[in-house]
Amino acid sequence: MSVRLQIHGDLKDLLNGIADPGVNCRDLDRSAPVKDLIESQGVPHTEVGLVVSRGAERSFLYTPAGGEIVDVFPHTPPVDVSLPSVLFPVPFGEASFVVDVNVARLAGLLRLTGFDCLYDPRLDDAMIAEVAGGERRILLTRDRELLKRNRVLRGRLIRSDRPWEQLAEVIRFFGLRDRIDLFCRCPRCNVPLVNIDKGDVLDQLEPLTRMMYDRFTRCPGCGQVYWSGSHHSRIREKLAAALDDLQ
Numbered sequence: 051m052s053v054r055l056q057i058h059g060d061l062k063d064l065l066n067g068i069a070d071p072g073v074n075c076r077d078l079d080r081s082a083p084v085k086d087l088i089e090s091q092g093v094p095h096t097e098v099g100l101v102v103s104r105g106a107e108r109s110f111l112y113t114p115a116g117g118e119i120v121d122v123f124p125h126t127p128p129v130d131v132s133l134p135s136v137l138f139p140v141p142f143g144e145a146s147f148v149v150d151v152n153v154a155r156l157a158g159l160l161r162l163t164g165f166d167c168l169y170d171p172r173l174d175d176a177m178i179a180e181v182a183g184g185e186r187r188i189l190l191t192r193d194r195e196l197l198k199r200n201r202v203l204r205g206r207l208i209r210s211d212r213p214w215e216q217l218a219e220v221i222r223f224f225g226l227r228d229r230i231d232l233f234c235r236c237p238r239c240n241v242p243l244v245n246i247d248k249g250d251v252l253d254q255l256e257p258l259t260r261m262m263y264d265r266f267t268r269c270p271g272c273g274q275v276y277w278s279g280s281h282h283s284r285i286r287e288k289l290a291a292a293l294d295d296l297q
């Protein structure tokens with residue numbers, strides 16, 4: 051007796067093998083924890099929001115019996131990672147992230163909007179998964195295999211290949227619009243910026259900057275000085291455009 055997986059919503063788009071639009075069932079002739087069964091069909095566990103069989107909500111460790119029908123549903127955004135669920139029993143604190151090299155530019159945009167986002171191109175997949183699990187960071191990547199690693203507790207498969215759209219995906223999915231805090235974190239180093247007196251940086255400023263701006267911040271990590279110049283308006287416009295696309 052095989053186990054039948056019924057895959058719902060946009061999780062169907064992630065199924066591997068022969069793509070047969072409209073068909074969402076997979077009959078599997080083996081018994082294993084439901085996480086393994088789902089991931090063997092191409093769907094990373096991080097993308098699953100609810101698993102139901104025989105009228106009960108199941109964890110990823112649950113092993114269905116032969117003949118059992120298991121319904122697998124996507125998340126319903128916004129997803130609050132601070133709330134534990136049957137599938138994700140480990141609560142996270144405030145949403146913080148680690149990104150894979152294939153979404154590297156997303157790291158800079160998340161930092162610009164105020165979110166703690168680790169990115170280090172020297173980390174291999176095993177190390178990224180370790181950081182994600184050990185520090186309870188949400189893993190953002192376009193690599194499904196990376197999301198399937200057991201150490202990864204929370205993550206999101208990024209759909210768009212355009213950085214501003216990726217940022218909008220993350221903000222919408224995790225419900226972070228109210229937590230956006232622009233220009234408070236160094237986009238290079240991920241370190242929170244500190245306010246500094248204009249007098250302390252006068253000798254580093256171009257004459258026009260010296261004349262036009264009064265508020266300055268510095269990154270304690272790399273020493274870079276920032277001020278609210280015309281690039282800030284451009285970033286605000288791009289952010290507004292990206293988020294309005296979602297409405």
Ligand SMILES: [Zn+2]
Binds near residue numbers: 239269270272
């Ligand atoms: Zn810095």
